[in-house]
Amino acid sequence: MLRKSLLICGIVTLSGVAACGGGNGSEPSSSTAPTTAPSSAATPVALDDINKLADAMVAAAAAKKTAHVNVDAAVADQADVTAEGVYRQSATGAEMQLSLKIPDGQAELVTLGGATYLKLPGAQAFGPGKPWGKLTKQASHQVSEGIGSTATDLRDDLDVTDAASDMKAAGKIISSPHEQVDGVEAIRYSMSLDLAKLASATQDPAKRQELQQTIEGGLKEVLVDLWVSGDNLPLKAKTGILLPDGTSQPISTTTYSDWGAQVTIDAPPTDQVVDVSLA
Secondary structure, three states: OOHHHHOOOOOOOOOOOOOOOOOOOOOOEEEEOOOOOOOOOOOOOOOOOHHHHHHHHHHHHHHHOEEEEEEEEOOOOOOOEEEEEEEEEEOOEEEEEEEEEEOOEEEEEEEEOOEEEEEOOOOOOOOOOOOEEEEOOOOOEEEOHHHHHHHHHHHHHOOHHHHHHHHHHHEEEEEOOEEEEOOEEEEEEEEEEEHHHHHHHOOOHHHHHHHHHHHHOOOOEEEEEEEEEOOOOEEEEEEEEEOOOOOEEEEEEEEEEOOOOOEEEEOOOHHHEEEEEEO
16 A cells, blocks of 8 residues: 555556456365445544554454455556455455556456465466466566566555554654545545655565665655545555655555455465466
8 A cells, every 4th residue: 555656666566356256276265244334434533643543544454354456556667557356454464356457468466365376467377277376485487576576565565554564664644634535534644654764664675675775766755645534444545756856756546445345365276376486
């Protein structure tokens, strides 16, 4: 939701499959029924403490568990990347089933039970009868770093818990007016993320290096507009970067809808999967 704005080094993001297809192999499958009505009727009250906002968002997402997601991201010197699909917050992190429209074509991404699976566009495959790759740190088959990073960054970006951690580590609320998102009353939190603080807080050496390279390139802040419902659920996020000349450049828009709706997330059939690592 927040970090994808940092991927200006050519890493792409998002696209998705609306709802959930059925799997026919022995890889896991999981369905979640709604816990409450998906729409919010609560009157939103602005929070002036970013830590309280982050904690309230995580608690609300954990209670509802599921949502439909859409993303539209701009990538430097490439066509926009879009995503549409379903998302679930679980004990192992964000789980999702998405269809990605990227410059090379249509790809698919599934994250389930701590594993991430990627299906490349068109006729591309990792081997005969193996259209799906399961991302691991070391494997004989490899996927290009660009599309592999797209998959893993997308997984992290949609994770509400991950976004909340970024907010607590490096965020600052600038303003919080009342607005509507598709007829739902919300607070629009305009905030900034300090990249140096984010780099210092991240535990992932690769992400820290990306952030440090971004900072060395002259970019210091990410700008975020985050719309949150009266139930403290994220509804929409717009991210951009503050350029060295003081102007801002939009990067991505993410929307969450139908919080609490029933979703099914299926891993691909086992006989179509091969372990792959980033090249």
